[in-house]
Every structure is written in C-alpha cells, then in structure tokens.
Amino acid sequence: MLEQIKFYQTGSNTVGNRLLNPAMRTIQASTDRPNGLISGHRACQGCGEALGARYAIDAALKATNGQLMVVNATGCLEVFSTPYPESAWKLPWVHSLFGNAAAVGSGLAAAAQVLAKRNGDANAPRIIAQGGDGGTTDIGFGALSGMFDRNDDVLYICYDNEAYMNTGVQRSSATPPSARTATTQLVGDHPGADWGKGKDLPLIAMAHGIPYVATATVADLRDLENKVTKAMSFHGARYIQILVPCPLGWGLASNSTVSAARMAMETGFFPVYEAEYGKITSVRKIRQKQPVLNYLKMQRRYAHLTGKKADPNVVARLQALCDANIKNFGLLGDDEPNAPVAIQAYERSQAV
Amino acid sequence: MMNKAFAVTLDPATSLQNHTGSWRTLRPVNVFKLPPCNNQCPAGENIQQWLFYAAEGDYEHAWRILTEENPLPACMGRVCYHTCEGKCNRGFLDESVGINSVERFLGDYAIEHNLAFKRPSKETGKKILVIGAGPAGLSAAYQLRRFGHSVHIVEAAKEAGGMMRYGIPTYRLPRNILDAEIKRITDMGVTIECGRKIEDIEAEKKNGKYDAVILGLGASVSAGADIPQGDTTHVLNALSVLGQIETTGEIEIARRVTVYGGGNTAVDVARSLRRIGAEPVIVYRRNREKMRANAEEMDAAIAEGIQVKWLSTISEASKDALKIEKMVLDENGKPQPTGQFEELPSDAVVLALGQNVDKTALSKLQNLQMEKDSVVVNNETMMTSIDGIFAAGDVATNDRTVTHAIGMGKNAARGVNAFLNGSTYKKPQKHDLAKFEDMHPWYYTDAPKTVRQELEVARRSNTFDEVQFGLTEENAIFEARRCLSCGNCMECDNCYGVCPDSAVVKLGPGKGYEFNYDYCKGCGVCAQECPCGHIKMVPEQI
Numbered sequence: 001m002l003e004q005i006k007f008y009q010t011g012s013n014t015v016g017n018r019l020l021n022p023a024m025r026t027i028q029a030s031t032d033r034p035n036g037l038i039s040g041h042r043a044c045q046g047c048g049e050a051l052g053a054r055y056a057i058d059a060a061l062k063a064t065n066g067q068l069m070v071v072n073a074t075g076c077l078e079v080f081s082t083p084y085p086e087s088a089w090k091l092p093w094v095h096s097l098f099g100n101a102a103a104v105g106s107g108l109a110a111a112a113q114v115l116a117k118r119n120g121d122a123n124a125p126r127i128i129a130q131g132g133d134g135g136t137t138d139i140g141f142g143a144l145s146g147m148f149d150r151n152d153d154v155l156y157i158c159y160d161n162e163a164y165m166n167t168g169v170q171r172s173s174a175t176p177p178s179a180r181t182a183t184t185q186l187v188g189d190h191p192g193a194d195w196g197k198g199k200d201l202p203l204i205a206m207a208h209g210i211p212y213v214a215t216a217t218v219a220d221l222r223d224l225e226n227k228v229t230k231a232m233s234f235h236g237a238r239y240i241q242i243l244v245p246c247p248l249g250w251g252l253a254s255n256s257t258v259s260a261a262r263m264a265m266e267t268g269f270f271p272v273y274e275a276e277y278g279k280i281t282s283v284r285k286i287r288q289k290q291p292v293l294n295y296l297k298m299q300r301r302y303a304h305l306t307g308k309k310a311d312p313n314v315v316a317r318l319q320a321l322c323d324a325n326i327k328n329f330g331l332l333g334d335d336e337p338n339a340p341v342a343i344q345a346y347e348r349s350q351a352v
Numbered sequence: 353m354m355n356k357a358f359a360v361t362l363d364p365a366t367s368l369q370n371h372t373g374s375w376r377t378l379r380p381v382n383v384f385k386l387p388p389c390n391n392q393c394p395a396g397e398n399i400q401q402w403l404f405y406a407a408e409g410d411y412e413h414a415w416r417i418l419t420e421e422n423p424l425p426a427c428m429g430r431v432c433y434h435t436c437e438g439k440c441n442r443g444f445l446d447e448s449v450g451i452n453s454v455e456r457f458l459g460d461y462a463i464e465h466n467l468a469f470k471r472p473s474k475e476t477g478k479k480i481l482v483i484g485a486g487p488a489g490l491s492a493a494y495q496l497r498r499f500g501h502s503v504h505i506v507e508a509a510k511e512a513g514g515m516m517r518y519g520i521p522t523y524r525l526p527r528n529i530l531d532a533e534i535k536r537i538t539d540m541g542v543t544i545e546c547g548r549k550i551e552d553i554e555a556e557k558k559n560g561k562y563d564a565v566i567l568g569l570g571a572s573v574s575a576g577a578d579i580p581q582g583d584t585t586h587v588l589n590a591l592s593v594l595g596q597i598e599t600t601g602e603i604e605i606a607r608r609v610t611v612y613g614g615g616n617t618a619v620d621v622a623r624s625l626r627r628i629g630a631e632p633v634i635v636y637r638r639n640r641e642k643m644r645a646n647a648e649e650m651d652a653a654i655a656e657g658i659q660v661k662w663l664s665t666i667s668e669a670s671k672d673a674l675k676i677e678k679m680v681l682d683e684n685g686k687p688q689p690t691g692q693f694e695e696l697p698s699d700a701v702v703l704a705l706g707q708n709v710d711k712t713a714l715s716k717l718q719n720l721q722m723e724k725d726s727v728v729v730n731n732e733t734m735m736t737s738i739d740g741i742f743a744a745g746d747v748a749t750n751d752r753t754v755t756h757a758i759g760m761g762k763n764a765a766r767g768v769n770a771f772l773n774g775s776t777y778k779k780p781q782k783h784d785l786a787k788f789e790d791m792h793p794w795y796y797t798d799a800p801k802t803v804r805q806e807l808e809v810a811r812r813s814n815t816f817d818e819v820q821f822g823l824t825e826e827n828a829i830f831e832a833r834r835c836l837s838c839g840n841c842m843e844c845d846n847c848y849g850v851c852p853d854s855a856v857v858k859l860g861p862g863k864g865y866e867f868n869y870d871y872c873k874g875c876g877v878c879a880q881e882c883p884c885g886h887i888k889m890v891p892e893q894i
Binding site for chain 1: 363364798
C-alpha cells in the first residue's frame, strides 16, 4: 500500500528517501554505490565537476555492470583526479592529450571489439570519453565531430563549466555572453564575454543525427542518472553535456554548486532535454520559474550586471535569451519543442 | 612504478592517501532543532517524531512515541484545538500538516488493535493520591504509573473523565472513545474511585499513607452574572445543562434559549441545544475578533444555524423576553454600554461566562497559596505552597483546555517523581526553534491538506453523532508524509548524495549519517541542500 501512495513529502527531488522502495531510489543513495571517483581528489571545495563526474560514471558503471573504460581529455577533471602518484579513479582510465579524447575513445572502442571477438566474449567493455567544455567545444571539437560522423560506439560526456577553469578561467566557446573571465575582462563598452560568439554543442551533436544526445545538470540527479543509463542502452555515438557550476570560475559560494545549477534550469538559462536520432524526445520542465537576475546574482562573474552601475539592457538581453530557450524548447507548461532534424538521423535509426 | 604493466602509472583509488580534510575551515555538524509544532503543543508532544513513524506506516511505533507524552490520543485527536497546526512551517509553503487528524487516526488505530500500555518494569512502592479523574488527573496518574509508583484516583462525579465527559458534548467526543482510553490507564494498575468527594485532603493523605498528592480538581463551578429577572424566567448554567444532556441525553428546556458568553463552553452549549431541537441565540458583549471561542467551532455553529448577537449584554430578563443593551468597543477593546436597548424574545437563559474552582476542600488546606481563581504552583515542579501537594489542570491555570491539562498533569507527575527521589524536577533545556528559513522548500512538493469530511450540516443539527469523521489510512499516511521534518533528519540521502568528496557516510536505516572529516573539505553543499535544516557549518578550531 505504501508504494501506491504518491510521495508528497519530498517528491522525487531528494537523492533517496527512507520511505521509497530501494529500487526507486537513485544510485547515489545506495551504500554500495560504485564511487568511481573516490575521496582524496584535489578538486576545489564544492566542485561541480567532481560531483557530476561521480554521478555520471557511477550510473554508467551500474548500467554496464562494471565493464567500462574511461578516456579523459586534459582539464581540471584530469588534473585534480590524477596528480602523480595518486589516482582517484576506481576503473580503467586513460589520459592522452587535450584535444583527442574522442579519437582515443574511438580507438579503444574498436580495440575492445577486436579483443572481445578474439577471446570469444559476447560483450565488449564500453567506452566513455569525457572532458571539460574547453577540450570538447574548442580543442577537441574536430575529433569529436569525427567520432559522431563515424558513429563510433562511444559515449562522450562534456562537463560544462563554461570556461577553461584549470588554466585560470579563460573564455571557451561555451562561455555565456557578458560573463567575466580572465580573457573577457570588464573593459570597454561591452564588459565580459562578447555577444554573438560561441556554439551550442548539444544542437551540433543532434545535427549529426547520432542515436542519443542529452543535457543535464548536477541539480537533478535522477534525471542525470536516467540519461546516462539510457545512453548506455544505445550503441553508436552518444553525447551528454552536464552543467557543472564552478565555484572558483563563476565566483560562487562553495556551498551553492547545486543551487546555481538548479537556478540555471529554473530560469531557462540552461535548457535540459534529450534527443534520439536528432529529434528532441523529452524536456525537463521548469518547476518554479525564476527571473534570470536571480541566477546572475549568485555569481561574481556577473557582478557588473547586478550592481549599481549595471546596464539594465544587458540583463534584459540575457532574460530574452532565457525566454527564447523557454519558447524554443517548450520548457514551460505543455509546450512541445519542434526543431528540424538532421537527415543522417534517418539513416542511423534504420541501421540499428 | 617499475613493476607496473605497460603504460600503467597510477594504482586505482590511491588518492585515499591524500586527506583533504586538512583544507577545511568550516565543518558540517548535525544539529537538532525544535520543530514549531512540538514547541507549541501544550501537552509537550513530540509531534515531528510520531509523524516520522506514521509516515512509514509504523502506526504502533508512532502511537507509542505519541503516548509517551499524552495517554489520550483518540480524545485529543477530537477535542484538541490543535494550535500546533497554526505554527506548522508547512503553512508557509501551502497548508499546514493536519496533525490533529493524524493523531486521531493513531488513537483510533490503537483502540481498534487493542494496543495496551506497558506496565512498569519495577514497582517503587510509593503511593500517590490523585484527586480528580479529569484529563490532568488521568495524565498525571498515567505518567506516575510509568515511573512505577502506585496511584489511586478519587473522583467526585459518577464516572471518570472530568470535563471531557461532563463538559464536552458527545458530538465532539463519543463516550466509547473516552471509556476505551481511560480503561487503558486503569489496565496499567491505576485505581479510580468514583462518586466520592474528598472534604479533608490532609486527613486523606495521612490516613491513606500517601507519599504525595496531586490536585486535579478542575474548575467545575459555573460563574454567575447578576441579571435582574422575574420569577418565571429559566436561568441555568452551562455546566449543568451539558452535564444533564450527558447523563440523561435530554433536558427540559424552552425552545427559544439565549446562551450568554463567548467562550468554547458557550458554543458547546448552543450546539448541543440545537441538537435537541432548541433555537439558541448566543449573546456576547464583544465582537467576533475578540471572541475567545475556537474559530473552527464557531464557524461550525454558524453553519448549523445558530444566531449570534454581537456587542450585546443582557440587562434584564422577564418571562419571555430579554432586555439587551448594545455595546461599543472603546480604544482599549473593552465593551462600553451605549444606553440603547432592544428586546430579544427568549424563554430561558444559559450562562456560559466561564468556570471557577470549587474551593470548599481547598480552603481547609492550611498555607495553600491561591490566586484569584487558581492554586499557585511552581511552574517547573508543579508543587503548591505545601510540600508534597502538587496541582495540575484547570485548578492551577487560566489556560483551561484539555491539552493544557494533559501537559500539566505530565509535568506534575515528573515533579512528584523527582520529589519522591529527594530531588527537584528541572525541565530539560529545549533545542533552538526550527524556522522556515532554515528549511529548503525546493525539496517539498506542494500537496493540499486532507480535509476531514464533515457530517452534512442538516443531519448534524438533530443528532449527537460525531461531527468529524477520521482519516482513512491512505489519507493519514498522505498527511503524515507532508511533514517537513523541521530541524530533524528524515533520511532523504541528500547530504550523502551531494557531497563532491564522498565524505558523508550513510550508516543505514534509522542510523542516519556521519561526516568523514578525513576528506570533508568543508564546502557546505550538504548543509545548503539539506531539506530540513539538520546540518550546520561551524568554524573549525585551529
């Protein structure tokens, strides 16, 4: 009887809950979670990337029954998890270069297939390639697009903290407009990162027509775990971009990592959705809509937009950006997203 | 490194050698805060905790926690004015938790499943006399029995229950419920002697070799008012009307009855009279805002068709009419006469102007300090000015509700227990109050309060059947789960899940969590994301 009753006290919003059937709790709630990225790593206090990586890798380890290898691009995650002579990883983990994680992943996937065939194993280990937004959207972009093009059996996870945090917060092509970074200082008529630059990698990935593309954040664990688990049920190239707030680079209080990610979702600043074969199949709806100002206020990289000397037009433009996301992705109410689909998607969906 | 296979440089999970806890300047600690419901409850119930078990469907455990403080949950689930709900933090979110309904559900569950109180594991051999078997006396007797003392209650009325039997109408508290809960207390070994009024308390204590006495006499005398009247007008008092309806089920009274007063008793009388076919009119000298009666009860009375004359006093009564004077409130909110009069047709008047303590026996006690209308007691020990004589309930307070009486009875029992052990009872220090600002409302989805279905008004006005039905099991769980668990852990795993350093250890069901300070960097995400304000960041001692 207990299970038929809807869960009103805490909904499905907490990590687990003593009142829920264990099968309905998140992987992170269980005492025997894999902890693929273990304690002792040297990420900053409140690191969103450390949190996002453990969430994603644990879910993938569960989905593949531990048959998993990880390729890591250069970046914060690589540096803080493996300073010589220590490693915080509990699974096979490879680092090669900044820009070639997708290519190394493709190679590992091919090698795993060959080895499995030679040894007569039915199932080859699965491959995850991962990196930050710099290694993904800029430096590794060519290799990544090639991996998508060939539809190699790799899940690529981009931990998006919207700048090159490892080297000292330089702008990447995932840095949002007006944000202050080391290379987009508060000078001139338009302080912070330029408007009209950057790229939307999840949509670019969708344009390749690959089997699965999703976005997620560290503020919605259940959603993130479901997406990683679902991604592992597909073969072929897959892409997940996880928003991982960076207390250092964003100028956030270290305790606000999860709250900032939640605010990014609730303002429409970071749309959360999933797509199969180039077509959006589900959207995480906004639960309590917030004005973008509440998101900006949390972060010192936007301090010039919230103080006395702030230019209200810039905030209005950022709000318009959120409103456009809400409209285009159907983030509110019963709206349905409707975007054109890459023709390659039809070929690939037939191939499976 | 030399012994590793090709290209292998680092062993897995070797980062555990790096104790990142040394980075910390703030450390997370678990704090326990006092939920506002618990703080408000005059009976001192641990509401948040029994809701915790009720939410799991473990009703017996919930009932056992509940009855540690209050032995009469089925009665209280009906007659308590549940001021706890007014303080509930969920009220800021949508609607407060229906605590009272869940309490009633648990009380009814216990009666249905014949749950009994545990008898004390050892007898102390001490004897205590409790005078009065009302809520204060019963509560005190129950708590004393749990300590292992033997308790004898002497009650002046024919049956135990006090105002719960002779003051509260049956449509609010069916007597089989009251009887069942009293029986559970006598089953523990408490003896009740009814129909005897103790005239000499000192002598009774001495002759019965009692170690202590608790006065739970209540306030059983209706306060009067000086109304000039002709010989033929019926002027009755509220308690005798309610008592007569209780004992005989009927009362000979006229059709047009005026009830004079603005407290809960006035409303109880009016609603009872409505049920036996009378047409009561309440006359009250102030306005609705100033009325002392419970708002829910008053709404129900008005819904049942009971008329109210606000800002009015009775200045004269004749055979079939009353002379009513209109009042106005002055700047202090006090009613002042206007000199304007009107006639109100009425065949009888029931005075419900409050109750006083029967002082006949008390006045014989030497050195007993009294205030205007109550016995003076020490607020912590509940002892009167006489050593070994304690008091609880209406006799010792002006907060005259059943809930207060139960709380005072409990405190008196604790005072007696400490007294018998040669010490003085001290109330334990309370935790800091859990405020809504301490909570993280995002994690609680909105859910409306389950409203108890009420008997249709039409049917209600001519029967003494119970007005409010209880919750079904499904609704009770629903309601219990709406509790925000203010300031106390509800085992949601959030701290365990959101730690970027896996430095929170989950200890398993019922055991909560622990911080691993070897690795905790003190970022504070756990404290920020805790739904119930159970984690606090405190500066590290360096």
